[in-house]
Amino acid sequence: MKRLAFNSLIALITTFGFTQVSAQPDLATQPIPKNVILIIGDGMDDHQITIARNYLKGAAGRLTLDNMAQRGVAQVLTVAENDPKKFVYVADSANSATAIATGQLTSRGRIATTAGDDNDLTSIIELASAANIKTGLVSNSSVTDATMAAFYAHINMRFCQSPASIEKTSDFGQMTIDCPQDLQANGGLGSIAEQLVASNLDLALGGGIKYFRPKVENQSMSVIELAEQLGFEVLTSTKQLQSAPLDKKWLGLFAPSDMPARLRGQDGRSAEEPQPDITHRALSSKGEVRMPEPMICEPNPKSKGLPHLKLMTDRALAHLSQDNRSGFFLMVESALIDKEAHDRRACGSIGGVEQLDEALDSALAFAQKNPNTLIIVTADHSQSAQIVPENSLFKGVGVPVYTPGKLVRLRTPENSLMAINYATNNFIKEEHTGANVPVFSNDAASLPSMLTQADLFHVIKNYLNIPNN
Ligand SMILES: [Zn+2]
Structure with missing residues (x-):
């Protein structure tokens, strides 16, 4: 909640005239604007990519x-x-997005604030808009969810998403969620939804309308009404998104919370436990174990009619590039790779990688026409799914050998079986894992082959020529 850096940064930018990079009368002498499109696959580690490719x-x-x-x-x-000073070896989306958005490390659950002393961290969105560079965020989760929030909000805990939830303190396992400390009445910036509509974002598209319906702190209007008052065109349908005016700010809220996945398991099935017979239950070296029936993926009827990530990306690119002489920063998140993996739904994650790949097609097509566009694709953390042998190498040693976790056996279109195992814990939700994440780019010169997530902040800032503070 403590704000130190940003106000002084704005003063500095104003003093040194960095805001003067916008429209000049002599267009011929102007440099071509530079753009960055950052695409984040939530939980998209190499296993998720390989599963989706297969x-x-x-x-x-x-x-x-x-x-x-x-x-x-x-x-x-x-x-x-x-x-x-101590490291934790598995991240969540809040701390990893904070690293990418601000260049600073923090602890799990935090949104652009420091671990321990709770200072606000200046984000690339704030730096870019102060330098007159347009900014936009797109996701198929709630627009108040952690990855997106780290780019525009500052709050001690990711779950303080609406003016309703920020009033509550709750105990969540080993974590205490103290939202009220960030109420405006307590010197904070208010809930994540309130911070979004107060931000300088040119557009934010995703789900999460339920977080904008409650009344603004100490006011009689809802957060949606405040958004409209602050110049946002609020969009709630695919049709509205397709025809929204390019000269207004956009707040797209296309679902109550996260948007539903594109694909689901056959008949809605997710991973299932192998079933030992009665003999094996009595004696671990004997008996047999029945594996889950193979399945295919099918379209998820709940996603019908909702805008896919590609459409949101296309519209965001049209909006941000319109009459733009000073460039833009766009972050696109494919969020459901992670959320579906938490629920052990391999097909949902596959559909999430597919949506990301389509959004990347749009980004690459844009970059072909606009050469000064850096595209970076990465993930925030690894996830639980792993491809395991459909037939164990140790089968036939005389004892039943099978996964201790839950399993999806997918029949692929090339008529082979892919076994996907989930076994990070015994809870109803799987957990993240701690491996490096991949980073892809259209410009090999802009990125080293190994870096930290915090380094990505500097790569983006340097590419956009945002001055040092
Ligand atoms: Zn997650």
Whole structure:
């Protein structure tokens, strides 16, 4: 909640005239504007990419991702809340998005604030808009969810999404969620939804309308009404998105919360536990174990009629590039790769990678016409799914050998079986894992082959020629 850096930065920018990079009368002498499109696959580690490639393109096939000029890795670094000098080896979306958005490490759950002392961290969105560069965020989660929020909000905990939820303190396992400390009445910036509509974003598209319906803190109007008063065109349908005026700010809220996944398991099935027979239950070296029936993926009827990530990306690119002489920063998140993996739904994650790949097609088509466009694709953290042998190498040793977790056996379009295992815990939700994440780019010169997530902030800032503060 403590705000130190940003106000002084704005003063500095104003003093040194950095805001003067916008429209000049002599267009011929102007440099071509530079743009950055950052695409984040939430939970999109190499396992998720491989699973999606196997299913969507075949084992020897290629996603658009695979044809990018540069492919490297980013280290995912997380620090402990009670001792920021100590590392935690598994991240959440809040701290990893904070690293990308601000260049600083923090602890799990935090949105652009420091671990321990709770100082606000200046984000690339704030720096860009102060330098007159347009900014936009797109996701198929709620627009108040952690990845997107880290780019525009500052709050001690990701769950304080609406004026209703910010009033509550709750105990969540080992974590205490103290939202009220960020109420405006307590010197904070208010809930994440209130911070979004107060931001300088040119557009934010995704789900999460339920977080904008409650009344603004100490006011009689809802957050939606405040958004409209502050100049946002509020969009709630695909049709409205397709025809929205390009000269207004956009707040797209296309679902109550996260948008539904595009694909689901056959008949709505998710991963299932192998079933030992009665003999094996009595004696672990004997008996047999029945594996889940193979399945295919099918369209999820709940996603029908909703805008897909590609459409939101196309519209965002049209909006941000319209009459723009000073460039833009756009972040696009494919959020459901992660959310579906938490629920052990392999097909949902596959559809999430597919949506990301389509959004990347749009970004690459834009970059072909607008050469000064850097595209970076990465993930925020690894996830639980892993491809395991459909037939264990140890089968036939005399004892039943099978996964201790839950399993999806997918029949791929090339008529082979892919076994996907989920086994990070015994809870109703799987957890993230701690491996490096991939980084792809259309410009091999702009990125080293190995960097940290915090380094990505500097790569983006340098590419956009945003001055140092
Ligand atoms: Zn997650």
